[in-house]
Amino acid sequence: MASVRLIEYAEATAEVRAVYDDIMATRKTDFVTNFWKAIAVHPPTLRRTWETLKSVMTPGALDALTKEMLYLAVSATNGCDYCIASHTVSARRHGMTDEMLGELLAVVGMANETNRLADGYQVEVDAIFR
Amino acid sequence: MASVRLIEYAEATAEVRAVYDDIMATRKTDFVTNFWKAIAVHPPTLRRTWETLKSVMTPGALDALTKEMLYLAVSATNGCDYCIASHTVSARRHGMTDEMLGELLAVVGMANETNRLADGYQVEVDAIFR
Amino acid sequence: MASVRLIEYAEATAEVRAVYDDIMATRKTDFVTNFWKAIAVHPPTLRRTWETLKSVMTPGALDALTKEMLYLAVSATNGCDYCIASHTVSARRHGMTDEMLGELLAVVGMANETNRLADGYQVEVDAIFR
Amino acid sequence: MASVRLIEYAEATAEVRAVYDDIMATRKTDFVTNFWKAIAVHPPTLRRTWETLKSVMTPGALDALTKEMLYLAVSATNGCDYCIASHTVSARRHGMTDEMLGELLAVVGMANETNRLADGYQVEVDAIFR
Amino acid sequence: MASVRLIEYAEATAEVRAVYDDIMATRKTDFVTNFWKAIAVHPPTLRRTWETLKSVMTPGALDALTKEMLYLAVSATNGCDYCIASHTVSARRHGMTDEMLGELLAVVGMANETNRLADGYQVEVDAIFR
Amino acid sequence: MASVRLIEYAEATAEVRAVYDDIMATRKTDFVTNFWKAIAVHPPTLRRTWETLKSVMTPGALDALTKEMLYLAVSATNGCDYCIASHTVSARRHGMTDEMLGELLAVVGMANETNRLADGYQVEVDAIFR
Numbered sequence: 077m078a079s080v081r082l083i084e085y086a087e088a089t090a091e092v093r094a095v096y097d098d099i100m101a102t103r104k105t106d107f108v109t110n111f112w113k114a115i116a117v118h119p120p121t122l123r124r125t126w127e128t129l130k131s132v133m134t135p136g137a138l139d140a141l142t143k144e145m146l147y148l149a150v151s152a153t154n155g156c157d158y159c160i161a162s163h164t165v166s167a168r169r170h171g172m173t174d175e176m177l178g179e180l181l182a183v184v185g186m187a188n189e190t191n192r193l194a195d196g197y198q199v200e201v202d203a204i205f206r
Numbered sequence: 207m208a209s210v211r212l213i214e215y216a217e218a219t220a221e222v223r224a225v226y227d228d229i230m231a232t233r234k235t236d237f238v239t240n241f242w243k244a245i246a247v248h249p250p251t252l253r254r255t256w257e258t259l260k261s262v263m264t265p266g267a268l269d270a271l272t273k274e275m276l277y278l279a280v281s282a283t284n285g286c287d288y289c290i291a292s293h294t295v296s297a298r299r300h301g302m303t304d305e306m307l308g309e310l311l312a313v314v315g316m317a318n319e320t321n322r323l324a325d326g327y328q329v330e331v332d333a334i335f336r
Numbered sequence: 337m338a339s340v341r342l343i344e345y346a347e348a349t350a351e352v353r354a355v356y357d358d359i360m361a362t363r364k365t366d367f368v369t370n371f372w373k374a375i376a377v378h379p380p381t382l383r384r385t386w387e388t389l390k391s392v393m394t395p396g397a398l399d400a401l402t403k404e405m406l407y408l409a410v411s412a413t414n415g416c417d418y419c420i421a422s423h424t425v426s427a428r429r430h431g432m433t434d435e436m437l438g439e440l441l442a443v444v445g446m447a448n449e450t451n452r453l454a455d456g457y458q459v460e461v462d463a464i465f466r
Numbered sequence: 467m468a469s470v471r472l473i474e475y476a477e478a479t480a481e482v483r484a485v486y487d488d489i490m491a492t493r494k495t496d497f498v499t500n501f502w503k504a505i506a507v508h509p510p511t512l513r514r515t516w517e518t519l520k521s522v523m524t525p526g527a528l529d530a531l532t533k534e535m536l537y538l539a540v541s542a543t544n545g546c547d548y549c550i551a552s553h554t555v556s557a558r559r560h561g562m563t564d565e566m567l568g569e570l571l572a573v574v575g576m577a578n579e580t581n582r583l584a585d586g587y588q589v590e591v592d593a594i595f596r
Numbered sequence: 597m598a599s600v601r602l603i604e605y606a607e608a609t610a611e612v613r614a615v616y617d618d619i620m621a622t623r624k625t626d627f628v629t630n631f632w633k634a635i636a637v638h639p640p641t642l643r644r645t646w647e648t649l650k651s652v653m654t655p656g657a658l659d660a661l662t663k664e665m666l667y668l669a670v671s672a673t674n675g676c677d678y679c680i681a682s683h684t685v686s687a688r689r690h691g692m693t694d695e696m697l698g699e700l701l702a703v704v705g706m707a708n709e710t711n712r713l714a715d716g717y718q719v720e721v722d723a724i725f726r
Numbered sequence: 727m728a729s730v731r732l733i734e735y736a737e738a739t740a741e742v743r744a745v746y747d748d749i750m751a752t753r754k755t756d757f758v759t760n761f762w763k764a765i766a767v768h769p770p771t772l773r774r775t776w777e778t779l780k781s782v783m784t785p786g787a788l789d790a791l792t793k794e795m796l797y798l799a800v801s802a803t804n805g806c807d808y809c810i811a812s813h814t815v816s817a818r819r820h821g822m823t824d825e826m827l828g829e830l831l832a833v834v835g836m837a838n839e840t841n842r843l844a845d846g847y848q849v850e851v852d853a854i855f856r
Binding site: 152153161164181191198 | 798802803805807810811814831834835836838839840841842843845846847848
């Protein structure tokens with residue numbers, strides 16, 4: 077058995093196909109990206125992750141673009157290649173310009189820098205921040 | 207010599223005081239938080255970090271609140287206690303509500319989860335994301 | 337000199353060959369994987385890492401499969417491509433099924449999510465956990 | 467408004483109380499730990515996180531103790547104080563002995579070490595691992 | 597618009613070319629590496645990052661080789677492929693031998709291991725370290 | 727049984743005492759710090775970690791101060807409070823001045839920043855770095 081596998085629609089169970097169908101309908105596309113085809117190896121993870129994603133990424137107090145940019149900021153911090161690539165595209169589709177990406181990554185870079193300065197200098201949290 | 211030290215205004219050099227004065231003037235407060243008093247042990251780091259922060263966090267293509275929320279998303283991902291505490295307060299001052307913080311951390315949590323699923327399942331980046 | 341180098345058996349010193357021989361004998365294979373050929377550039381690291389691995393991964397209070405799954409959980413959290421690929425194969429050899437991998441990565445994903453929620457919400461450790 | 471807040475049962479909405487009640491019933495205790503009282507600031511996160519936790523941590527192909535140990539391995543790797551403390555206690559309740567914790571953390575330590583050696587030496591993934 | 601873009605000298609603005617010229621003059625080379633061509637998408641990030649790099653990496657209380665090795669230690673810990681590859685080359689140019697790289701990565705590996713042991717065992721900081 | 731425990735000399739087995747004795751003799755002190763008393767809960771981890779530490783941190787191609795600074799750079803990047811506190815003290819004992827610590831943390835901060843820029847901008851490794 078291969079170590080890495082993708083579940084294609086043709087070989088998917090009805091349970092997995094139902095999620096794939098909902099992904100394509102929701103996103104108005106006719107294909108499913110590799111992330112979903114990989115986690116479909118474990119159908120409960122596929123279903124739960126998709127349901128959570130739909131719920132968490134739906135516009136609420138924060139709009140869809142802001143949520144995509146937060147997702148990208150986390151993914152860049154974790155160095156997850158797949159997620160950086162896919163959420164850069166998603167954020168652009170929601171309106172992120174080169175200028176906005178530039179400012180986003182400038183904040184991400186600076187936060188990563190000052191996070192380590194605060195830890196490295198063993199800075200105590202000020203009373204006003206508690 | 208103590209391992210951890212804070213440079214108070216009274217003992218600071220003119221170079222350090224100039225930065226402290228600018229911090230207080232820019233932020234319209236009459237005190238300097240521990241982060242700056244800690245990194246003032248190395249004046250070039252103090253000056254450079256403050257100049258960069260002013261430049262990076264100034265509203266541009268992204269507004270100040272969005273930048274503060276991105277900062278917080280990175281800090282939560284890195285588990286930096288000081289930065290989480292201080293930037294939660296900063297973001298609230300820029301208008302972040304409980305509801306917005308809730309949605310922000312839901313995205314942060316989910317991105318951290320799916321980052322590891324994408325890595326753990328060794329998912330190849332789709333051609334459409336390149 | 338190339339930046340990245342692998343020490344092949346034919347060019348290895350007696351000290352390095354002795355470790356390679358023990359790796360192949362212990363694993364009942366006739367080749368050595370890239371990880372060992374890379375760290376062999378520094379023979380003390382090669383010898384110490386192999387001795388530690390043998391000792392740490394030997395079944396004890398925890399069986400071999402559980403240890404391999406813990407290794408994989410850490411590697412997925414750190415996003416180490418090499419270690420994810422190699423320990424997924426190792427864990428499968430020790431009996432990990434698709435279903436077990438699915439549950440393992442579901443726990444890994446959820447732990448990564450809640451780790452950041454606990455940090456992001458600045459949750460104090462309960463007295464009963466101390 | 468305080469930056470960090472806990473939602474106590476007495477002040478909770480019916481929606482939040484329903485989750486608290488289910489937590490106490492499922493765990494057969496008469497109190498709710500700080501993690502849940504913190505994330506209850508955002509009820510959808512509370513409800514979803516609890517539902518996911520119940521589903522993911524239920525014994526399946528992996529038993530409850532193995533799942534708790536995987537959770538702890540991730541939390542130690544991320545350095546999440548709250549999660550390390552709480553899941554050490556949970557794992558002990560499911561039968562983890564000092565010896566098992568010792569072996570678990572030995573694997574966690576070694577995986578963190580070799581993850582960085584594999585990355586630092588820029589080791590290519592062997593063909594047999596793909 | 598492609599998701600990933602490099603700004604070549606021929607298409608660069610005067611502002612970007614000025615930085616590229618300074619990079620090539622400072623490094624005594626006739627080309628600019630991909631990192632700079634990628635961040636040039638956001639000129640303020642390009643200019644600021646280059647100015648900071650020049651300032652931070654200039655020999656001071658620490659010599660250039662020590663600074664390059666610290667950079668590499670951080671990059672290996674974060675698993676940043678680009679930075680590991682480029683700073684391994686830079687450190688070698690400043691005199692890092694195979695033996696020194698071996699000892700560097702041995703320290704990096706061990707620190708990553710003991711960081712997680714200290715966190716995993718919930719070790720309190722000794723009074724003498726405060 | 728308490729979740730967190732320290733093994734004091736008086737209650738230690740002969741095997742653990744032998745390591746404690748060697749730690750005190752090697753370091754020319756009359757006490758053992760909490761890290762060792764915590765991991766002594768699992769004697770094989772205590773013995774192996776101490777032997778590795780002695781071997782890895784002994785001056786070789788890199789001197790003791792450089793090794794301590796690399797250790798500190800990794801610990802600051804990982805945000806390990808215990809290790810930052812203890813290795814800041816160790817590095818100072820080996821001669822690290824305020825100025826050197828300032829430069830060290832400036833490099834650590836900058837490396838953390840550029841690591842995320844390189845990942846976030848999806849920069850391909852240049853051919854000359856391979």
